[in-house]
Amino acid sequence: MLKFMKKTIIILALGSLIFSFTGCTSVEKKRIVRISHSQSQEHPDHLGLLAFEKYVESRLGDKYDVQIFPNELLGPSVKTLELTQTGAIDYVLTSTGNVETFDNIYQIFSLPYLFDSTEAYHAVMEDKKLINGIYESTKASGFQGVTWFDAGTRNFYAKTPIKTPKDLKSKKIRVIQSPVNVRMMQLLGASATPMSFGEVYTAIQQGVIDGAENNELALTNNKHGEVAKNYVYNQHQMVPDILVANVKFLEGLSTEDRKVFDGAAKEATKVERENWDKQVKEAIKKAKGMGVKFRETDIKPFKEKVMPLHKELLSQNKKLKPIYDKIQEVNKKYSVKGGK
Numbered sequence: 001m002l003k004f005m006k007k008t009i010i011i012l013a014l015g016s017l018i019f020s021f022t023g024c025t026s027v028e029k030k031r032i033v034r035i036s037h038s039q040s041q042e043h044p045d046h047l048g049l050l051a052f053e054k055y056v057e058s059r060l061g062d063k064y065d066v067q068i069f070p071n072e073l074l075g076p077s078v079k080t081l082e083l084t085q086t087g088a089i090d091y092v093l094t095s096t097g098n099v100e101t102f103d104n105i106y107q108i109f110s111l112p113y114l115f116d117s118t119e120a121y122h123a124v125m126e127d128k129k130l131i132n133g134i135y136e137s138t139k140a141s142g143f144q145g146v147t148w149f150d151a152g153t154r155n156f157y158a159k160t161p162i163k164t165p166k167d168l169k170s171k172k173i174r175v176i177q178s179p180v181n182v183r184m185m186q187l188l189g190a191s192a193t194p195m196s197f198g199e200v201y202t203a204i205q206q207g208v209i210d211g212a213e214n215n216e217l218a219l220t221n222n223k224h225g226e227v228a229k230n231y232v233y234n235q236h237q238m239v240p241d242i243l244v245a246n247v248k249f250l251e252g253l254s255t256e257d258r259k260v261f262d263g264a265a266k267e268a269t270k271v272e273r274e275n276w277d278k279q280v281k282e283a284i285k286k287a288k289g290m291g292v293k294f295r296e297t298d299i300k301p302f303k304e305k306v307m308p309l310h311k312e313l314l315s316q317n318k319k320l321k322p323i324y325d326k327i328q329e330v331n332k333k334y335s336v337k338g339g340k
């Protein structure tokens with residue numbers, strides 16, 4: 001943590017130093033807009049954010065300099081969420097799992113087997129009324145969601161094969177730093193090990209954990225496939241990433257500039273989603289080349305273990321019920337239409 005804080009302070013300080021040395025050039029007048037994320041520069045998240053940058057700078061390049069910091073360069077997600085809350089940085093793209101401890105409305109997305117199909121998941125995330133309500137509900141905490149990015153389906157991967165929940169028994173599995181994820185692992189009989197995304201590779205390599213759970217891109221973009229060769233399609237979650245912004249920054253924008261930033265967020269999602277499926281296919285191919293074995297499995301035993309979490313969470317967090325009910329309606333609609 002200290003290492004990340006130091007790195008962050010150095011990067012931000014260097015930025016202001018350059019800023020003060022540039023004197024009366026046009027750079028001086030530009031507002032630097034800092035966006036942090038955890039992925040590599042090839043990942044769809046980064047491509048989406050580059051589209052954001054291009055959208056803003058092609059319209060308001062004389063006023064804003066959008067700077068994207070990939071690879072947890074400004075710190076792990078939880079740290080950068082704090083930086084976004086205080087306004088030290090302006091945006092962070094992160095999993096909703098990481099936002100949960102800042103506002104428990106985001107617990108909804110950590111519920112296992114919440115969505116019955118990808119179609120239902122996408123439809124919910126594109127339901128402006130429902131989603132904007134969630135995005136705006138965190139304003140008092142200093143940040144708000146502005147758009148979502150697809151992050152696929154989360155599945156287990158480990159050094160040894162996981163075919164049924166029995167194979168998870170007592171295994172140390174990394175989870176996002178979220179209480180709901182920890183509880184889900186308890187129900188599966190595994191030993192949940194919360195840690196930031198950037199620590200996972202070394203933790204598997206050194207045997208601190210036995211495995212993790214994520215979409216296929218983690219195997220290649222983050223090289224986890226080098227150290228964990230068994231990936232199983234148990235499909236326990238579809239957890240989106242959201243782009244979160246500092247509220248004061250957004251509210252300080254003029255109406256015209258705000259329109260541009262809102263348009264940029266929309267464009268970012270479009271570009272990220274256009275790249276998602278393609279990159280997942282490529283990742284599977286590449287991971288196979290790295291020696292990763294992909295296995296289909298019966299999801300029923302996994303589902304049976306974790307479904308009690310739905311009732312448990314809904315009774316603990318009253319905010320979730322209306323959102324949950326709406327999601328069930330959407331699930332039904334898509335299952336009628338032929339979803340899974």
Ligand code: GCU
Pocket residue numbers: 038077093094095151176196197213214215218241
């Ligand atoms: C996904 C997601 C990231 C998140 C990561 C994690 O890759 O896109 O935003 O950080 O999972 O498990 O931490």
